[in-house]
Amino acid sequence: MNVKVEIDANSGFCFGVVFAIQMAEDILTEEGHLYCLGDIVHNDEEVARLRAKGLEIIDHDKLKTLHNVRVLIRAHGEPPETYKLALDNHIELVDASCPVVLKLQLRVREAYNSDEKIIIYGKHGHAEVKGLVGQTRGEAIVVESFEELDQHELPLKVKLFSQTTKRTKNLYALKDKLEKEGIEVDFNDTLCRQVSNRDIQLREFARRFDKIVFVAGLKSSNGKVLFDVCKENNPNTFFVSSKNEIIKEWFNENETIGICGATSTPQWQMEEVRNAILSL
Ligand code: SF4
Structure with missing residues (x-):
């Protein structure tokens, strides 16, 4: 299919998510295993990539059963009870709460x-x-x-x-x-200005293309917000959470297609979506 595809330069991980994932990857490279309290990012494919490197996602019930281990706190932050529990159970928290x-x-x-x-x-x-x-x-x-x-x-x-x-x-x-x-x-x-400023940039981006493909995890809050912004500015906006959800019938020959995403959408995933469209 002959189409022009462009990835939005302003889409992709915010600094809070970059910081948390970098921290996790550094430890995983050295140790091959790390507990993370909750999904490190609301993007199933990125979570799966990190799981394959040794990241183990746990919930608060599991945390209560652990002692003398290291646990990553993701960018969303935690309430004070989590810090108290960690102290009581001699758990070392690797705190990647976003500033x-x-x-x-x-x-x-x-x-x-x-x-x-x-x-x-x-x-x-x-x-x-x-x-x-x-x-x-x-x-x-x-x-x-x-x-x-x-x-x-x-x-x-x-x-x-x-x-x-x-x-x-x-x-x-x-x-x-x-x-x-x-x-x-x-x-x-x-x-967070990382989200509200994107709101403004995305409006402009969404209007420049015949079609928009918005890439995000289903659980991403800002994904929903930013998808709505795209849809309001370009009714021909489609939501996908992976390249496998691309449908050929969405597009016509010679169209321009913009790809964008949430603050929890990895660059590699938007690139996969672009490649999937180009190979239709
Ligand atoms: S507050 Fe949330 S959206 Fe903003 S930089 Fe931090 S993690 Fe990202």
Whole structure:
């Protein structure tokens, strides 16, 4: 098939993910085995690549059973209980928490220590959100959608934070909604610029092509956000989580095709997708 394909130069791992994977690979090269608490990145193919090198993904239940081992904390960060458990069980934590997340955890903790009522705009059960709620002894209210506001008796004054990878316009809409309900909002835009700046760059990128193929893991939060941005700016946007999901019928002769992805999408995966399209 005669098509022109370009990979977005701004897509791919953010510095937080690069740092965590580099740390894991350095240890795996030396030792051939490393525990990691949760998927190191929300991308099944990248996780499989690292598993093959000796990375063993564990959950919190398994962590409780381990003693005298080394465990990697991924970029999403962890709540204080994890650090306490590690101390109790003589577990050495290799802490690859992203500095942006650590700074946000600190801000949430300081707000909690000042007795402020905290709302976190984020996804229920997401590792980063658990790490943030953990700074408040579980007291922060997590809001994922407007409808959920009705489920809580909200105070007259709140401090609003966001999970780093949520969508800018939704966060600002939540702030407006709270204010319309008469709540005084101490607003903190804690979105990660690695994601929100890509939002702007992606709009331009998506408009330049006949078709867009967005590559990301199904569990990636920012993957969903950035895919929506592409789709809004180019309705001919397709989502794939591996090269095997490419469908020939999506494309026509002589079209231009842009490939882009999330902050958890490895460059090699976008290259595989490009090669798969070029060999259709
Ligand atoms: S998206 Fe931002 S906050 Fe999350 S790991 Fe990457 S750099 Fe850190």
